[in-house]
Amino acid sequence: MARAGLTADRLAGAAAELADEVGFENVSLSALARRFGVKDASLYSHVRNLQDLRTRVALLAGGEMIDRIAAAVAGRAGKDALVAFAAAYRAYALEHPGRYAATQMAIDQELIADSPALRRTAEITYGMLRAYGLEEPDLTDAVRLLRSTFHGYCSLESTGAFGAPRDVEESWDRAVDALHVALSHWPRGGPGGRPPQAPR
Numbered sequence: 001m002a003r004a005g006l007t008a009d010r011l012a013g014a015a016a017e018l019a020d021e022v023g024f025e026n027v028s029l030s031a032l033a034r035r036f037g038v039k040d041a042s043l044y045s046h047v048r049n050l051q052d053l054r055t056r057v058a059l060l061a062g063g064e065m066i067d068r069i070a071a072a073v074a075g076r077a078g079k080d081a082l083v084a085f086a087a088a089y090r091a092y093a094l095e096h097p098g099r100y101a102a103t104q105m106a107i108d109q110e111l112i113a114d115s116p117a118l119r120r121t122a123e124i125t126y127g128m129l130r131a132y133g134l135e136e137p138d139l140t141d142a143v144r145l146l147r148s149t150f151h152g153y154c155s156l157e158s159t160g161a162f163g164a165p166r167d168v169e170e171s172w173d174r175a176v177d178a179l180h181v182a183l184s185h186w187p188r189g190g191p192g193g194r195p196p197q198a199p200r
Contacts, residue, residue, distance in 0.1 A: 058105050
């Protein structure tokens, strides 16, 4: 029987908070059950298993992140949009490390197709890059470049891995400047490619 007051959405929200506190990899059904003062079995009326719970956290976090990015880039184009996109991405990653880690997990493609938040992520990201005159397959290549740069920088920064005296804000700004130059002078690929999907 379902525990009164528990819902899948409430569990996902609590799991997201837990992820920020203890790390996404440490989120478990047992830890979540303890937070609500219930037995593990009480959660199975709302989520199928740990994978289902983590996927729900990933979708929740992805929606939060793209909402922040969308607000930042609204009305902007070109470099202004790129700078705003990058700043919103980095702020979310550093403020919500557990949630951010959840956004990096592999998600079934069918779930991606059914997720309004992840579809919106694709629309906003590809839309920003089209302002640079990019089309497929260059769009997908450019998305992967941005994701790799942003994720790598944020992951290293969050663990204090940048030990040189150079200010990390200055380095971030220069990295975004370099991405703008790269996108503005992109080496064009061949014809073809596939329709835009959520950036992975």
